[in-house]
Amino acid sequence: MERHDEEIIAQVGKIIVKSGIESLSPERLARDLNIDQQTLPCHCETTEEILLTMLESLERELNQLVNTAKQQNFSSEKELNYLFKNLYFLFNTKPYYLTLIFSAELLNKSPEIQELLWRIKIGAKHYLLQIINHGQEDKVFKSTRTAKSLAVSILGSFRLFMNQQRLLNKMVSETQAIKNKSPAD
Numbered sequence: 001m002e003r004h005d006e007e008i009i010a011q012v013g014k015i016i017v018k019s020g021i022e023s024l025s026p027e028r029l030a031r032d033l034n035i036d037q038q039t040l041p042c043h044c045e046t047t048e049e050i051l052l053t054m055l056e057s058l059e060r061e062l063n064q065l066v067n068t069a070k071q072q073n074f075s076s077e078k079e080l081n082y083l084f085k086n087l088y089f090l091f092n093t094k095p096y097y098l099t100l101i102f103s104a105e106l107l108n109k110s111p112e113i114q115e116l117l118w119r120i121k122i123g124a125k126h127y128l129l130q131i132i133n134h135g136q137e138d139k140v141f142k143s144t145r146t147a148k149s150l151a152v153s154i155l156g157s158f159r160l161f162m163n164q165q166r167l168l169n170k171m172v173s174e175t176q177a178i179k180n181k182s183p184a185d
Helices: 003-019 026-033 047-071 076-093 096-101 111-137 147-180
Strands: none
Touching (some): 003 096, 076 096, 076 111, 111 147
16 A cells, blocks of 8 residues: 555544544545645545545455464464454554444445445454364364354454444543633634
């Protein structure tokens, strides 16, 4: 990914976290980057293209995390810990990914966006199933529940936890905004 793309993703992330997905547009992005809209890369000509770029970035980061974990040859237990510690770090450092994942608005967008969201979620579930299956085969994970049942439960719990984190961050941000407003506002 080019440096310019990283800058765009970071700026889009700021817009999403601060003002919400609905406020995202090529015009807003160009204004916030202090550039002419015509100089935005071709993958940023529409709001949908910008959202696809963000989701593709998330998918790349998740794939990189998974590949790194696989290369470590961890035990199933360590791999599971590594996965969730790094997911937590990723979503804390880039909270806009959480906003994208939990956005009901994105579910009403184009089939391309819906497919990419589905691919991200299925990829996470598939990888988690691999870890759990290996852990059960190695007798590290001793639950009598099926790997699929455990994966659904773990992912659901993690989603709930991260959504609570996202809402807490939003509350802190709104509290800070109220605190910083002058009496004339």
